[in-house]
Amino acid sequence: MSSKMEPGPDAPSDNNNDDDEKYGGDFKVTPWEVEGEVDYNRLVEKFGTQPITQELLQKVKGMVGEIHPMLKLGYFFSHRDFDWVLDKKDKGENFYLYTGRGPSGMVHMGHVMPWIFTKYLQDKFDAKLLFQLTDDEKFLYGQDRTREEIKKYTYENILDIIAIGFNPKKTRIIVDTKHIQHLYPLATEIAKRITFSTAKAVFGFNNSTNIGMIGFPPVQAAPCFLPSVIEGKNTPVLIPAAIDQDPYWRMTRDVADRMGYYKPAQIHSKFLPGLGMLGKMSSSRPETAIFTTDAPEVVEKKVVSAFTGGQPTVALQRQLGGNALGCPVFWYLRYFFDTEKQSDERLLKCRSGNLLCGECKSDLAKGARPFVAEFQKRREKARDVIPMFMYDGRPLEE
Incomplete structure (x- = not known):
């Protein structure tokens, strides 16, 4: 498959060492931890994403007739190639939505917010949605969760996902350990193109990281290209998700061209603050x-x-x-x-x-x-x- 209109370039992958994680010295954002009071302008600069502009908001309004409050009020604040996906749609090329959830606990309102916005995108753009539950990652990460606990949370989280009101004809939930046969062929193609040096730089892996976690990122990347397999043609994908997951998509975009797929586009949300003093809302608190x-x-x-x-x-x-x-x-x-x-x-x-x-x-x-x-x-x-x-x-x- 060849991509004819390529999405924009990315910033180089960043080393996730302690100095880099503490942006400005007072907050930290990784796929597994968010600490401190996040400076989103600094984060946009650090991750090399694009801020959502008034021009982009007006483009959305021109296409669907309204601007969702989460866009207008800046909860979704950053993107990679959201404008490119809209251009594709404007020219008659439909896109898929892809988002996910790591079932490490019960769902709270901070999790629900991006899903509500995802439903808006599905409804307004008549988009198909793949929703991935990374139960394998949550079992592999840390030492305090058993497989049975993760299985329980996966079931409970599925109830929450469905309760959002997604269109059942256009929505499919993927549970990694249950549906791995559909992901693994793509995951191996992705894995073959990523060196350990790159993975270490992007995710901060070290000699103490278990090899399951080191091998996991291609599994989370696979649904970016699964729509092209399903549809039998190169298919744009838009990922609405919190910006802490961005390292996965930076890695995925790096290999997309070599695999003959479009780079996945993203639209990033902020974190809903917890009811405590600092940081995002968290199941661990x-x-x-x-x-x-x-x-x-x-x-x-x-x-x-x-x-x-x-x-x-x-x-x-x-x-x-x-x-x-x-x-x-x-x-x-x-x-x-x-x-x-x-x-x-x-x-x-x-x-x-x-x-x-x-x-x-x-x-x-x-x-x-x-x-x-x-x-x-x-x-x-x-x-x-x-x-x-x-x-x-x-x-x-x-």
Whole structure:
């Protein structure tokens, strides 16, 4: 297969040593860890991606009639060749969507956000979707998860994926250990073209890394090219995902030309902050994350206990105002429950001291409780339709 209109070039692969991981010395972003307060402008520079511009937003609007709030408000902020994929679509060439999840625990609202946006892309562009669950990676990474635990989380995560509302005719879920026969031929083609030196530079592997992890990246790369195999022709792929996964796609794009495929395009999201002080929402810190399976009283308790950008006392809050942009409660409300106008007003009121943290927490609890309750109903219904979504090697319906 030959690619006729090639996506743009990439920055060179970066060495993931400690100096490079600490961008500016105060935060860290790798496929397995996100620490500190992330400077997204610095991250764009470091990873060599492109910021999403107003021109690009208007192109999306011209094609589908609207700009999704997650794009307009900057939650999706960076890309590689998103404009190229849109040009392909504009000329009548359909693209696939590909995203994934490492089933290391239960799903929280930080995981759900990119999936909601992926559904928007599927609906607006009538796109087929491959959703990969990397259960093999989560078993291999670290020493604290058994195969049975990963199997349990994989099943639970599938319920969450289906509950998003993806089109069952155009969506297939791939579980690596279950569907490896469909991935392995491509994975070996990819692996043959990547040296250990390159993998070490991109992922920071060292002499203590188990060989399973060293061999894993081509498996995550394989779905980038699987649509071309399914369709029998070179097929563009767009990956909506958090930017911590970008090293996988940089590696994949490096070998795409040599394999005769299009380079996979990406659109990157930020991290939904945890309810603690710094960093993204994480399953490993359950007290700072709102899970899709949390009971209403648990949601309420987590919101009430959340860190905020407010002052230590009401008097100081009235006098000095709060730091809304450093407040996870503000970002939850902005991305999930406030309209753009409401959020902008909330920002001004917080900064001026005319809004107290308790009011924002109350608003978040009022929004999050019914959101989670409704999501749980859809999760229960998903139990009956799992086989419909699982990949079986056959072409997806038009």
